[in-house]
Amino acid sequence: MFKTFALMDSVEVTGLLSEMNGGYSRYIRTSTSNKEFETAFYNASMFLATVSGLKVVPSSRMLARFNRLWDIVKKFETCELPANFFDGAIWRNYFQRTLSPSDRDLIVRQQFRFTNLNSQVINSRLALPFFNPPQLNTRGFDFFITSDPRPVKLSTGTKLLVRYHDPIPLSQPDTMDNSDSVNMHFQAVERTRRIGWFVCNSKATEREILDIFPTLSGRTYTIPYALPEASTAKISGIKIADIIRARLSSACVDNEGHKAGIMKDVLERANPDKPFKYIMWLTSIEPKKNTIGVIRAWEEVRYRHGDGLKLILVGKPAWRYKEILKAIKPRYLDGELLHLEDLPFVEIQTLYQNAECFVFPSFAEGFGFPPMEALSLGTPSVVSDIPAHRWVMGDSVLYADPYSDVSIANQIERLVYGEERQQLKATLVKNGRDILERYSVRTVSNQWSDLLNELRQRGEGSTI
Template identity: 25%
Template sequence: MKIGIDIRSTLKQKTGIGYYTLNLINGLAKVDPENLYFLYSHMRLFDFKKRLPDVPAPNFKHRTDRLSFRPDLKMNDMDTFHSSSYDMPKFKSAKLITTIHDIIPLVYPEGYPSEVLNKLEHNIKKVLNESALIITDSNNTKKDLTARFGPKNRIDVIYPGRDESLAPIDNKKKASDYLKNKYGIEKEFILFVGTIEKRKNVAGLIEAFLDLKTKKKIPHLLVIVGMRGWGGDAAFRLASNSNLKNEIIFTGYVTRKDLESFYNIASAFVYPSFYEGFGFPIIEAFSFGVPVVTADTTSCGEIAGDAALIVNPEDKDALREAILKVIDDDNYKKKLIEKGFARLNLFSWKKTAEQFKKIFYEIGGQNESKKN
């Protein structure tokens, strides 16, 4: 069977979708040595800003469109074609499978221009009509799609795997010394990782932290790792206007080495987001053995399960008490950490790739059992 995969998101500076696509093809290379995979890209001649990723196995080949954006012609000999993009033209014979990671702008539209929202809605309607199958990262995104657009076609949920390149550092003192030298961090700290934007509820986290510092006299710092996004100014103002502003550290974007160090040393990870399509930082924290407090809204509670302390992110008192519990109650913290490690079994790229392989056979019109 010929299977096409859209890898355009991997060619330049990678975002979440680019890493998703790379992890997917690497996972498929490990579980499927039989089928032929063709990796679709669009690159003009002498385009030195883009770079093709290495093919992960002999049954994977690049198929690069150098003249015009016509994947419907370049890839129409495929049995099935997968993309995470909404701009695919309609194929004559290849069956299209589309992953919709989230519809955050449509569900949480504050800050997005109307023309952007209208275009996104139009493109998603087109994808829903032309895809043989839709895949989402979470049941929550599936629910949002169905509620907004109706059950037009089949939607399957396939959890992505965790980033296994992020790994705990055996020598915690080394990580601690590194953070001290680079960021001046010498105390225990509570950690948040993500873009600093309104829907992430960073301002709510800061309010809860300031309450704990004032009323409970906790010794911890609050470390906020991530770039400034839309609506994030409120969080910065809240911190800068406080007489405890030196207890709150905004790092901005950090390298993966720095991120590993932060996860390794954190006393707790708090992710009180109002809306998420998946919530990768939650499982990253699990993999480092950090106890997690997260929201009961959207996909956060779904991904965390019973391995985190779940709270209503609108309830500042509940958030404050949850943070206090995970940093003060050692027995409870230990139980959460154990459950977090167990929860990671749900999120592996091998498992994700195996589920994709079965779908490729099903949608591509072949029965896997007949091949073996």
């Protein structure tokens, strides 16, 4: 999203950096009263240290307790990052995993500020019997755009826009990691709904959040994600076998003492240097992604055809993954299912391009990035027949019932073994060209520009 705004001539964008991990940035000063460059530089260095995962803690328990109490009432500032000094740290910690190296110059040219207001502070306040919204100084800014619902009291004249991804914690609570995820999501939306505008990623998400919170009527919009530009030209120089050797995961290997030997045996059985066909799945390993359904559907296809079709799973364990890893393990050990982790995007692109098809039968999604990425690289997908996928992907994919392994297997079979598979693939890719244009940076930028202009003309602010 930041790249989209950075490319817009009509917008002067400033990136506000905050911590999403342990909440240690609450101990970092962002005072604007001290004008000494050395102090500002030190504060920025300490902030970026916490973002990278280093712990910054008070010198005593009493001071820590005081800081937690002070968090309940204090006001939060933003502090400008000294120009040109922290480009590398900003890129590595905030953008490297999701953007291409070619985007780096564009990103680091932008203005950045940082704040010690983090998600831990907000969640701590939401957990109190009374809610006192944290105050953030946003003087001089027309809009404050957050990546999730954050009930924050802003300076007069600044409007709060929430980039809303999905209400899955509320609509699919059994797929969450714990009940706190459900509670905090509800509280965050509840406390934000009267003060902000919700910019949803799909019409399906917008309809669902309005069903849950009817009082949001008139305060919701839909602007889809912008997809990275891609080409169907083959990416040369990267071998599938090399990717497999370098990125093979050990997540389902229980025996720590023999892990290296087991992984070596897996690679020998997989024999990735020998040409092979595979289907691909990519996302985090968690209940809503239906990984077990993918495995069972793939096994069904193998039973029908018996020609060694492999399955490549790309993703890290997120939460409630033990049963999923248990399902992965048998086929992983025999070298037919290849579980990979920590791939740079260029390697993911290579896997997309060489797959027979991409499979994405999630039980719920707000948008569904991976199938569109695969489509942009010329590989069609089998996806779950859910409202978000219908809105996002239209007639550029094959749909399956996520609760039926046979339904998923039948659609995979059409793309991998069907008599008219080449024509079917060509049709899906052709249908996808117009659909992909909806998610180009140019198209999405124009939608954001129209929305900001509309809201700028409104007189009401977003202060609580």
